[in-house]
Amino acid sequence: MTALISTKSPTTTFSVLHLDGTTDYMVSQRNALLAWTGHTLSVSPRISRGLSLAHWGSTHLTGRGLAALSSPGQVYQVTLAEGEEFVAHPSHVVAYSVSRNPPLPMRLKSNILRLQVPSITGLLPETAFLKAMRDTSTYKNLSRWMFALRTSLRRTIWGDRLFLQFRGPTTLLMSSRGVRVADSLTNKEVNEIADAPAGVVPEAVELTTKPKLEATPAYTEQPPSAIHVANVTRDGKVNFEDAKNLKEFVR
Incomplete structure (x- = not known):
């Protein structure tokens, strides 16, 4: 083998x-x-x-x-x-x-100062104003910046x-x-995985493995097109007639 x-x-x-x-x-x-x-x-x-x-x-x-x-x-x-x-x-x-x-x-000895980034949301009470502020772009950008700052501090100051x-x-x-x-x-x-809300990842995986079928538009019957025929007589008069199909026009 x-x-x-x-x-x-x-x-x-x-x-x-x-x-x-x-x-x-x-x-x-x-x-x-x-x-x-x-x-x-x-x-x-x-x-x-x-x-x-x-x-x-x-x-x-x-x-x-x-x-x-x-x-x-x-x-x-x-x-x-x-x-x-x-x-x-x-x-x-x-x-x-x-x-x-x-x-x-x-474990290696570290500095005696405990430098930590406090969680602001844990100090403030839960109100409707704070819930609305969390959906704004300003709050999301600020939280993303604080998360990057905390990550950099852990890597540079504390480390593993x-x-x-x-x-x-x-x-x-x-x-x-x-x-x-x-x-x-x-x-x-x-960052995309951390910022994704709960329940979005399974839906995205299911959509990737089983893509939704594109909805085909319903077939609508087109009205029959008519042929307009103009006959000019010897005295200069013009007569307009409608032919339903090409066979009547040839005849």
């Missing part, structure tokens, strides 16, 4: 993980595991509750066999000896060997401070590019 395996992104790298039965591996990225083979190879899902929600899912590999992995960018193997430590971002960790020292979540701390002896498979939403969606598409 021959199988051809591919990914949607052209910037991914394939790697084959060989398990000899002495060392188990944990695939941290949810979409990294593509295929595996081996009669004694066991694959089981795991949940890492110590990490953020985006990095909860992981897969535990144990036994003997081969596993095909894919990750964005180039894959590098990092081997830690006894007593060595290594800190990496979860989005760049493809897989790691299971040892007596599991990876620990670690969650990392993983590994201790040797262990082996890591690292990718040069992290898995991000920006790799599949642009900023414009994200």
